Amino acid sequence: MEYKIPRGTFDILPADSAKWQQVMSAFRETAQAFGYAEITTPVFEQAELFERSSGESSDVVQKEMYRFQDRKGRWLALRPEGTAPVVRSYVENHLEAQGRLTKLYYIGPMFRYDRPQAGRYRQFYQYGAECIGSHHPYYDAEIIALQVAFLRKLGLQKIELEINSVGCPNCSKIYDEALENYFEPHKEELCGDCRTRLQTKPRRLLDCKVPSCKAIAKGAPVMTDYLDSDCREHFEQVKSYLDKMDISYKVNPRIVRGLDYYTHTAFEFLNPALGAQNAIGGGGRYDGLIAQIGGKDTPAVGIAGGFERLLLSLEQEGITVSRPYRPQAYLVLLGEAARESGIRLLGQLRLSGFSVQHDPEKDSFKAQLKAADSSQARFALIIGEDEVKAGTVTIKDLAAGTQMSLPIGGVAQFLALS
């Protein structure tokens, strides 16, 4: 084979397309029900947009971003995530002028140079929703509720929600200092990764899987103990709204988001049955991002999720989301005279929106009926010499085996009514 698909990418083949479209439209419907409008941004942006917003030191920027120069030497990057582009567009197009609150959703491919694994690809498809313009804790809960509604619409049962608050930059700073003070004396016992983390992002030490680090991290200070009264109150309000919405959750003070821009609420949707790549979706509040990108200081909260893992979960729970495609009719033509009126009829029916199949390379009656059968069509439309003379079409119900004759002009109406 001469050409191969690039590593970590995949084709969505015809057999799977219906499934993907079904899940995507389920998300669109849910987002629209919550008052979100669709936005589509380019798959590449100025590299700096991501470097600034996600954080220079984040793994996404450091080792996973597809970064390249175009022919004029501009540094561009395939988007590794969806929030920064949406915010860029929000600022650039002055969407704030549309009203106090802007609710946007998106669907599209994202790119990360990662080692491929089940549920992890280099081009993967994400959906997301961003609620820009309010600090109110209701919206933190609403964005979570949007994801919950989407999962329920698909019929997924086994997905768990964990939430946390990482506070405002102020609490965050004090907490990071507390962590550093706690880990510093244990420095020699930590793994190499964690020693560098201690300098750059002490919070990442909390979810290190190395047993010795784990043991030390066990006694580490807990984020939620370091929230100031405003941050604590905001978190309490979010939880209370979730309770009002009948959404169950677990508070997990160790949730750490990979991107730098998160403040206050952070959350993750997990499917424990999925293996290593078990995060179905995640998000949180990012009150500082819009100002950082050059807009007015505007609070916002958002969520993103991955379709691949969603589809894996659906499969695992035995949920089928799409019906296979079936044409309404298969056109069987016998002889040259039939071909003329038959091809004309085929065109008319398709123009009217009926799905009709035909294969001019099969000429025996038997072969054509066989093809009609395996096409799963409901009816065979048969035109032979007799029908041409009479100006009729013989319509055979392939499941029942019954057939009837109709004038050629009445076929469209027949299909419309059946």
Added chain:
RNA sequence: GUGGGUGUAGUUCAAUUGGCAGAGCACCGGAUUGUGGUUCCGGGCGUUGUGGGUUCAAGUCCCAUCUCCCACCCCA
């Protein structure tokens, strides 16, 4: 980026100590020329992922490389 596994027909899988690359399913055609599904018959030279090496002989052994899978890592 690290470690482990894997790769044979469209697909799911066989192939003895190195000894002629096979089967089910799918697909195509046919069984007196205008009636399908069932049945029967016929149809397979495929760079055994790729490139080297060992050997009289390699799907099988060795080296390299790629893919996918699993874990680390990272995340959605």
